[in-house]
Amino acid sequence: MGDLIKQALDMGWPALALLAGLLVYFQVSISDPAAKKRATFKTFIGMLATLMLFMAIANYKENFYGENRLLPVSLVMVTATTFMLALYFTNLGALLKIGGLMFFVAAFLSGYGNWLPQVEGGFPPKVEKLEYSGMTAQQLADEGEKIIFGGVGKNKEQGAIGKGQCPLCHAFHAGMLGERAPNLQGLPERAGKERLEDPKYSKGHPEKREYAQKEAFPGSGTAENGQEYIAESHACPNCYVVAGYGVKGTNDKESPMPSIHKPPISLSLDELAAVDTWLYVREGRDAPSFDEIVKSYEKFIPEADRPKKQEEKSGPPSALMADGTETVDQIFAKAQCVSCHTIPGIPGANGTIGPKLVEGTNAPTRIKDKDYKGTAKTTPDYIMESIVNPSAYVVKPFPDNTMPKVFGQKLSAGALKKIVDYLSQVYEGKEPPKIS
Numbered sequence: 001m002g003d004l005i006k007q008a009l010d011m012g013w014p015a016l017a018l019l020a021g022l023l024v025y026f027q028v029s030i031s032d033p034a035a036k037k038r039a040t041f042k043t044f045i046g047m048l049a050t051l052m053l054f055m056a057i058a059n060y061k062e063n064f065y066g067e068n069r070l071l072p073v074s075l076v077m078v079t080a081t082t083f084m085l086a087l088y089f090t091n092l093g094a095l096l097k098i099g100g101l102m103f104f105v106a107a108f109l110s111g112y113g114n115w116l117p118q119v120e121g122g123f124p125p126k127v128e129k130l131e132y133s134g135m136t137a138q139q140l141a142d143e144g145e146k147i148i149f150g151g152v153g154k155n156k157e158q159g160a161i162g163k164g165q166c167p168l169c170h171a172f173h174a175g176m177l178g179e180r181a182p183n184l185q186g187l188p189e190r191a192g193k194e195r196l197e198d199p200k201y202s203k204g205h206p207e208k209r210e211y212a213q214k215e216a217f218p219g220s221g222t223a224e225n226g227q228e229y230i231a232e233s234h235a236c237p238n239c240y241v242v243a244g245y246g247v248k249g250t251n252d253k254e255s256p257m258p259s260i261h262k263p264p265i266s267l268s269l270d271e272l273a274a275v276d277t278w279l280y281v282r283e284g285r286d287a288p289s290f291d292e293i294v295k296s297y298e299k300f301i302p303e304a305d306r307p308k309k310q311e312e313k314s315g316p317p318s319a320l321m322a323d324g325t326e327t328v329d330q331i332f333a334k335a336q337c338v339s340c341h342t343i344p345g346i347p348g349a350n351g352t353i354g355p356k357l358v359e360g361t362n363a364p365t366r367i368k369d370k371d372y373k374g375t376a377k378t379t380p381d382y383i384m385e386s387i388v389n390p391s392a393y394v395v396k397p398f399p400d401n402t403m404p405k406v407f408g409q410k411l412s413a414g415a416l417k418k419i420v421d422y423l424s425q426v427y428e429g430k431e432p433p434k435i436s
């Protein structure tokens with residue numbers, strides 16, 4: 001609807017401006033208050049009718065080649081417009097009313113005809129196909145926000161997270177603490193300056209780099225501009241590690257960030273372009289074009305490593321992080337539990353953002369805590385509750401709302417069961433259970 005109004009204004013603004021001018025003119029030139037009121041009212045109605053007319057046209061244009069389901073809406077708008085005009089321009093009234101009636105009949109018939117096939121299943125089901133390359137920067141940015149946060153407008157919501165999983169580690173707004181990863185506010189600005197100019201970045205001389213990886217792939221070279229820096233950061237986190245954020249004990253040589261185009265996150269180049277566009281647009285900056293961004297990724301991701309576009313993937317575009325066919329250590333890794341929690345017996349699970357998950361020992365004491373307000377009576381129930389509804393009980397001294405609240409939806413029942421089974425058997429000071 002907002003979009004329609006915008007398009008209508010794009011097309012109809014000269015007419016509306018004219019009417020607005022008239023409105024002002026009447027205010028000044030008509031002295032009789034009653035006449036003034038009438039004239040003002042009429043022009044106002046005229047403006048409204050004009051806007052609706054242009055909205056109808058915009059709507060018609062938009063859907064002309066589509067399934068035409070919204071065509072009746074256009075016709076109804078035109079009908080209403082004609083009736084409105086007929087009320088106030090009485091000399092033209094009869095003509096306008098007849099015209100309006102005809103539109104109304106047409107609207108009814110086309111509406112009827114349009115809804116009918118749906119009932120009979122005459123149309124093939126519409127496949128949700130996202131063609132990123134044809135989008136405006138704002139549309140692309142919206143898709144990017146969905147990928148990062150799970151929805152448009154969710155970027156300031158605590159715990160909002162999408163398939164890109166970036167908020168697991170990154171903060172995106174100034175002032176928000178990002179102890180695990182750099183705050184991405186201001187990234188477009190610093191990417192091309194501070195970062196590329198950092199001697200450790202070794203722009204143009206990948207062979208001089210002192211990181212776990214010198215280049216994204218042999219011959220890829222280094223970034224030449226800010227967008228390429230961003231692309232390289234996503235494709236090859238180990239090619240350059242922001243000082244202080246490396247994996248503990250590696251002296252900043254290795255990055256804890258996963259390659260975003262690889263499993264489990266596996267964003268396609270199109271999706272990465274959407275993510276990047278959001279990073280620029282939300283700061284009010286002009287983003288490089290879709291093609292430029294995709295090209296910057298092609299520089300650092302060889303053809304064979306590029307994930308297929310969403311619509312080419314087999315099966316439903318499931319947003320599940322793990323479907324339960326994995327082993328439990330894979331599930332912990334895929335869901336990123338390992339970046340926040342230390343989990344005995346699970347390789348790489350040495351996070352310290354949340355408590356050590358010795359739940360065989362912890363769960364009974366949590367349930368007994370006088371501040372415990374949850375509903376669990378047993379260790380498995382407590383673990384399940386902690387995962388699906390982390391705020392039910394907040395382990396001291398950790399802050400609330402740090403643990404994502406999405407796992408109930410992002411993990412299959414099977415995956416949750418494997419987690420619960422495993423964690424119930426982990427006791428402080430005892431040998432961890434076998435991974436099954």
Ligand code: HEC
Pocket residue numbers: 164165166167168169170180181182187195230233234237238240241242245246255256257258260275339
């Ligand atoms: C598991 C944690 C983690 C996840 C998930 C993650 N990152 Fe990172 N990211 C990091 C860390 C740590 C660094 C700093 C070390 C480095 O330079 O690699 C970093 C660095 C970056 C940089 C370079 C920042 C700078 O200031 O130069 C960018 C850009 C970036 N990440 C974007 C993303 C995006 C976009 C996503 C989601 C699609 C994402 N990251 C997901 C941990 C993560």
Ligand code: HEC
Pocket residue numbers: 168332335336337338339340341353354355356357358359362363366383386387390391393394395398399400401402403404407419
């Ligand atoms: C972004 C960091 C983060 C991630 C990712 C994360 N957690 Fe947590 N988790 C926390 C924090 C912080 C707490 C403590 C605060 C609270 O209780 O909400 C916690 C608490 C818990 C508890 C309660 C522990 C206790 O001893 O009472 C369990 C169980 C748990 N997490 C399991 C998981 C599992 C399983 C995953 C992966 C599916 C996961 N967490 C992912 C941060 C995280």
